[in-house]
Amino acid sequence: MSFPLLTATAALPAIGAIATAAVPAAKRTAAKWLALLFSLATLVLAITVLVRFDPDGDRYQLTESHAWIADFGVRYELGVDGIAVALIALTALLIPFIVLAGWHDADPLETGNKRWRPTQGFFALILAVEAMVILSFEATDVFLFYIFFEAMLIPLYFLIGGFGDRAHEHGEEKAATQRSYAAVKFLLYNLAGGLIMLAAVIGLYVVAGNFSLTEIAEARADGSLDMATSTERWLFLGFFFAFAVKAPLWPLHTWLPNAMQESTAPVAVLITAVVDKVGTFAMLRFCLGLFPEASEWATPVVLVLAVVSIIYGALLAVGQRDIKRLIAYASISHFGFIIMGIFAMTSQGQSGATLYMVNHGISTAVLMLIAGFLISRRGSRLIADFGGVQKVAPVLAGTFLIGGLATLSLPGLAPFVSEFLVLVGTFTRYPVIGIVATFGIVLAALYTLVLYQRTMTGPVRPEVSAMPDLRVREIAVVAPLVVLLVFLGVYPKPLTDVVNPAVKHTMSDVQKQDPRPEVEAAK
Numbered sequence: 416m417s418f419p420l421l422t423a424t425a426a427l428p429a430i431g432a433i434a435t436a437a438v439p440a441a442k443r444t445a446a447k448w449l450a451l452l453f454s455l456a457t458l459v460l461a462i463t464v465l466v467r468f469d470p471d472g473d474r475y476q477l478t479e480s481h482a483w484i485a486d487f488g489v490r491y492e493l494g495v496d497g498i499a500v501a502l503i504a505l506t507a508l509l510i511p512f513i514v515l516a517g518w519h520d521a522d523p524l525e526t527g528n529k530r531w532r533p534t535q536g537f538f539a540l541i542l543a544v545e546a547m548v549i550l551s552f553e554a555t556d557v558f559l560f561y562i563f564f565e566a567m568l569i570p571l572y573f574l575i576g577g578f579g580d581r582a583h584e585h586g587e588e589k590a591a592t593q594r595s596y597a598a599v600k601f602l603l604y605n606l607a608g609g610l611i612m613l614a615a616v617i618g619l620y621v622v623a624g625n626f627s628l629t630e631i632a633e634a635r636a637d638g639s640l641d642m643a644t645s646t647e648r649w650l651f652l653g654f655f656f657a658f659a660v661k662a663p664l665w666p667l668h669t670w671l672p673n674a675m676q677e678s679t680a681p682v683a684v685l686i687t688a689v690v691d692k693v694g695t696f697a698m699l700r701f702c703l704g705l706f707p708e709a710s711e712w713a714t715p716v717v718l719v720l721a722v723v724s725i726i727y728g729a730l731l732a733v734g735q736r737d738i739k740r741l742i743a744y745a746s747i748s749h750f751g752f753i754i755m756g757i758f759a760m761t762s763q764g765q766s767g768a769t770l771y772m773v774n775h776g777i778s779t780a781v782l783m784l785i786a787g788f789l790i791s792r793r794g795s796r797l798i799a800d801f802g803g804v805q806k807v808a809p810v811l812a813g814t815f816l817i818g819g820l821a822t823l824s825l826p827g828l829a830p831f832v833s834e835f836l837v838l839v840g841t842f843t844r845y846p847v848i849g850i851v852a853t854f855g856i857v858l859a860a861l862y863t864l865v866l867y868q869r870t871m872t873g874p875v876r877p878e879v880s881a882m883p884d885l886r887v888r889e890i891a892v893v894a895p896l897v898v899l900l901v902f903l904g905v906y907p908k909p910l911t912d913v914v915n916p917a918v919k920h921t922m923s924d925v926q927k928q929d930p931r932p933e934v935e936a937a938k
Contacts, residue, residue: 421477421495422479425546426546427460427546429543430453431452431456431542432546433539435450435542437535450514450541453542454545457549458508458510461503461506464503465913468500468913474496475555476494476496477495479491479492479493489558489626491556492555492628496700498914498918498921499696499917501910502773505773505777509689510541510542512780513682516889520537520578520679536573540570541574541685544567544570544685544689547567547570548693551564551697556626556628557619557626558626561609564657564661564697565606568601568605568609571690575597579677593677597670597673597678598677612653612654612656615652615654622642628701628705647706647708648706648709650706651709652713654697654701654705655698655717658697658702662695662753665723665724665728668728671743675743675783679787680788680790683739687742687743688777689776691746692772695753698757707924710925711925718758719848721751721852722751722755723751724747724750725854726748726751726851727748728746728750729748729854732859732862733858735862737798738786738797739786739790741798742782748858749771749822752837752855753771753837755841756837759844760844762840763837765918767832767838767839767840769914770829770832770836771833771837774832775833777829777896777903778821778830781900782815788811789815789870792882793878793882798869801871802874802875802879803871804875806875807879807880808883811882815867815870815871817897819864819867821900821904824856827904829902830904
């Protein structure tokens with residue numbers, strides 16, 4: 416029996432969460448180091464998965480399959496394709512930086528007679544989310560995926576509601592109320608999506624007789640499973656609704672700005688750079704894989720919603736006064752690009768969308784973590800409370816600029832390649848949609864450069880005149896991510912080599928081929 420590498424990759428952070436939570440309350444520093452150690456060990460296993468994965472091999476590799484709830488056809492079934500491998504690597508890469516960036520975010524504070532924010536719980540919850548996200552990327556049993564797709568909401572609820580941002584202009588009592596509101600809104604939106612998806616999961620079992628993604632695909636290919644058109648469309652809508660909430664897609668997005676605003680910066684990164692990717696990943700694996708005809712039927716509406724997300728998110732980002740809310744609306748715009756690439760039904764679009772998931776995770780992590788360092792120094796999230804920071808903290812300002820330039824997809828940085836492929840892939844099949852979406856790029860340049868100008872340039876405000884530059888720990892957090900942004904921007908081939916074969920399989924699922932160019936290349 417071979418070593419269950421996929422199980423181990425997800426189990427290790429789960430064990431780390433339990434071990435970290437069990438550390439005595441007086442040993443806060445030990446809990447931090449233990450969480451960091453487990454996150455690094457998980458990264459080693461994720462790299463092992465990446466190395467052992469053969470892009471030219473079977474579609475799903477490193478597979479594991481064991482009986483679980485036999486009476487209902489539920490199996491513990493895992494497997495990874497190139498898209499899942501890339502996102503597992505992204506998750507495992509970001510978690511150590513999230514832990515390191517949040518090193519002091521959960522230190523106890525005295526509020527009256529109460530000790531606030533148990534440190535061990537903060538880091539244990541982060542590791543628990545990591546375990547559930549990785550299992551969601553690995554699961555090839557629909558019911559198993561659903562369990563962890565929903566279960567990750569619980570630790571996230573406590574991370575948002577119990578460990579919110581300390582920088583609040585209205586005092587602690589008002590801050591606690593807003594954190595609770597953001598956490599409940601996050602939970603209710605995602606639970607509503609999950610309940611609708613549960614009905615669709617049950618419907619899928621009634622139609623197919625099992626939950627195995629591979630068995631259902633094989634049955635559809637050999638003709639033994641023939642879904643009625645109306646049934647397939649209703650099931651698609653049930654799955655897509657839940658994934659659109661998680662993604663988040665307009666108009667189901669409104670929980671994200673509140674959640675990111677009230678979270679600490681590392682938790683905000685965990686939400687938008689890691690957890691939200693489960694929604695877009697699941698659109699590729701489950702919506703397109705299980706319901707190809709319904710996906711094609713829904714494509715025009717989904718593309719319109721994606722373009723609305725792109726323009727709407729960018730426009731609202733331009734008008735924000737709060738740094739975190741600006742980054743949140745920028746992310747909504749970027750997720751519009753990802754979903755547009757997925758449903759463009761071209762190999763360039765879907766490859767670009769997958770690369771976008773990875774590159775957006777890295778660029779948002781850089782921008783949000785630097786923003787968190789900036790906010791913690793000033794004690795305010797308001798853009799108007801900053802000015803002239805580059806003169807007193809040039810390294811902080813420089814890395815903030817790099818994160819911002821990556822967000823607007825500057826050529827030479829990783830997100831440019833993704834956005835270019837998405838736009839090219841969309842334009843070849845839906846030129847009007849592609850043209851409208853390009854306005855999102857112009858707006859991205861506007862909100863990014865205005866944010867930098869208002870916070871970093873101009874006269875030095877008295878409140879920031881003594882602001883320290885990045886410390887060693889903070890440089891250790893952002894420097895590797897900046898290097899990765901540049902590397903993948905100049906040389907994305909290692910990532911595209913892993914992703915492209917999986918995209919070909921997805922294109923085969925929906926029985927689509929790329930449009931032929933109107934002008935043939937010269938021979």
